[in-house]
Amino acid sequence: MDNKVSLQHYVTGAELANALINECSWFIHVMPDIATLRANARRITDLAEAIETVQRPEAFYSQTGLYEFQYTKQDSALGLALRRIELLHAGADLPFLAAADLRFLPGEWTLVIGESGSGKTSLLKAINGLWAHGRGTIAMPRHVRTLYAAQDVKLQAVSLKDLVCLPDAAEDYPDTRVAVALHEAGLGELIDELLKDGRDGQSWDLLLSGGQKQKLVLARILLLRPGLLFLDEATSALDTQAVYAFHQAIRDHCPEATVIAVMHDVSPIRSASGADFFDSVLAVENGRAEKTPIAAWRQAEAG
Structure with a gap:
């Protein structure tokens, strides 16, 4: 220690440090x-x-x-x-999709078409308040129930009856009505398994195929009878005949x-009798969404 610390001070300091x-x-x-x-x-x-933020x-x-x-x-009659809808991505200044004025009348069926990534799903999300960025006015019909059916169906670990009745409580509907909808x-x-939450220890989400899940969503539609229905590739897992049956049931x-x-x-936009399911077509192309009667769209496609 270069004669600067005595042995006594060293021992005393060590004892104090240990104490x-x-x-x-x-x-x-x-x-x-404490850190945890x-x-x-x-x-x-x-x-x-x-x-607090999501509120x-x-x-x-x-x-x-x-x-x-x-x-x-x-x-609701309107x-x-x-x-003046414009949809943007985060941080972007220019819209990737714009629509001037669009109106969907009560009882009207509109088919939305366009290339993958053109903005079809984004538009449906924006209408339902699920798109993050953009501008425009969305006037929803008053006192009309809305239901959004997406392509991918994730089922909660609850009873089959609960799944059909969501978002309503299962107690609001008698078993017979839910059974008829199924x-x-x-x-x-x-x-027969209406009140079960699965089978052999597995939930319905694991037991049902993609097509069965989409049919379950159809059962929900038939039970709840929404006045405004959004189908976002809601029949993608069904074959042609099942797609016909899906739309005809609605x-x-x-x-x-x-x-x-x-x-x-x-291809399945007509019923088995040849009648059109849809009244109009909303084409999403080159950043624009334009709506035309289906007869005019068919003529343009043929020409």
Whole structure:
């Protein structure tokens, strides 16, 4: 120590250091627990802030881009109206899809067509308040129930009856009505298992095929009878005959519903009798969405 620390001071200092360590040993042992508690407290705080944020989607979306959508209600006799719609990606200044003025009248069926990635699903999401960036006015029909059916169906681990009745409570519907809806959707073989949450320890999400899941969504539609229905590739897992049956069931049981459907394969757009299911076509192409009567669209396709 270059004669700067005596042996007495060294021994005394070492004893004091050991005493200090012994006195603080409890703190050393609990430090990992304190760090974990602090991290968990931060996670809980972040979760609370996220819960608060999602209550204000406009403010959340505006953090990463333009959000100027206006959602209003109008007389149900006027149907659904879109005015000056522009859809953007996060951080972009120019829209990838625009639509001037679109109107969907009560009971009208509209087929949405376009290349993959053209913005068909994005438009449906924007109408339902699920698209993050853009501008425009969406006037929804007042007092009309809306149902959005997506291509990929994820089923919760609940009873089959619960799955058909969602988002309503299963107690709101008698078993017989739910059973009839399953039968009309082509799932009559599952009626005996209506109150079960699966089979052999597996949930319905694992037991049902893609086509069966889409038929289950059809059963939900037939039970809830929405007045405004969005079908986003909702029949992609069904064969041609099942697609006919899917649309015909909606025609028969929801005759006043406004239907807007995205489809890649447009071959089954006519019923078995040859009548058109759809009244109009909304073509999404080159960043524009334009709506025409189906007769005019057929003529243009033929020409």
